[in-house]
């Protein structure tokens with residue numbers, strides 16, 4: 001019995017079955033190839049929904065044109081590329097998401113997953129960490145790196161785990177210099193009576209009171225305003241921070257003192273880190289190690305470039321401390337070390353590279 005379709009003749013049916021067979025012959029290999037490709041190549045994670053991707057929100061307070069700002073971007077790019085879009089690091093610079101003083105709580109709560117605060121800002125939760133703030137504690141950046149990687153350094157950074165914070169690396173900002181609007185600082189006694197902005201750290205406060213100066217703890221993002229209003233006379237910071245926030249436009253004198261280290265611990269919310277698979281942790285750890293090496297080199301270069309920019313602008317009077325001057329300052333600042341020993345411990349001071357043979 002022939003099945004007849006209403007209004008359709010035999011010729012049409014023959015043509016239809018011919019076309020169907022042709023389509024089948026042409027498209028079958030394409031279908032097979034497509035299904036092979038999806039197993040041969042990794043999934044394009046860009047296509048994944050928001051809930052399927054791993055999102056790491058990384059907040060920091062400095063500008064893009066700084067070692068930290070650039071390293072954060074580089075880290076985000078590499079992670080995206082290496083995870084094929086599975087892990088997305090969203091960088092929020094300039095304190096746009098959380099300001100100085102807010103980002104630590106946001107990280108502990110898990111509202112963000114990653115920050116890179118100046119080490120001085122961690123001294124409020126682990127005071128012993130202020131060993132990094134001691135004046136002339138380190139003479140070179142290599143000494144800082146060596147100390148952080150030593151047993152003593154690890155003991156110090158491990159203390160942050162009690163606060164749900166995991167240290168996964170160190171980025172440099174460099175050595176701090178001193179600027180102010182009142183007078184050139186050539187001898188330490190020139191600091192007497194000046195009001196200086198500091199990061200929140202008892203050791204930094206002690207450093208300035210030892211030199212008979214006043215210190216005020218001010219958030220990084222308001223330093224420009226506070227200098228402009230005349231609420232402080234000066235501040236200490238690295239050249240990349242001084243230039244990126246245009247602080248030098250408000251100051252008349254800059255002393256290249258290299259008297260203290262400013263660097264950052266790369267911190268993850270510890271619970272979040274533990275929730276990641278070991279593959280993801282490995283990818284992040286390896287990428288961070290690579291970016292850290294790049295950041296260390298880049299910071300040195302950028303610091304030199306910013307010094308040249310400042311010299312060229314002829315907009316601020318520069319003074320360099322000689323090696324002899326520095327020894328004199330270091331001696332004058334010994335009470336800061338005594339303060340640290342009394343309040344915290346001797347062991348972190350004794351392990352500093354400058355006290356090793």
Ligand code: LMR
Pocket residue numbers: 061062100117118173199219220237241
């Ligand atoms: C500062 O507050 O001066 C610095 O901690 C800013 C930064 O993150 O480098």
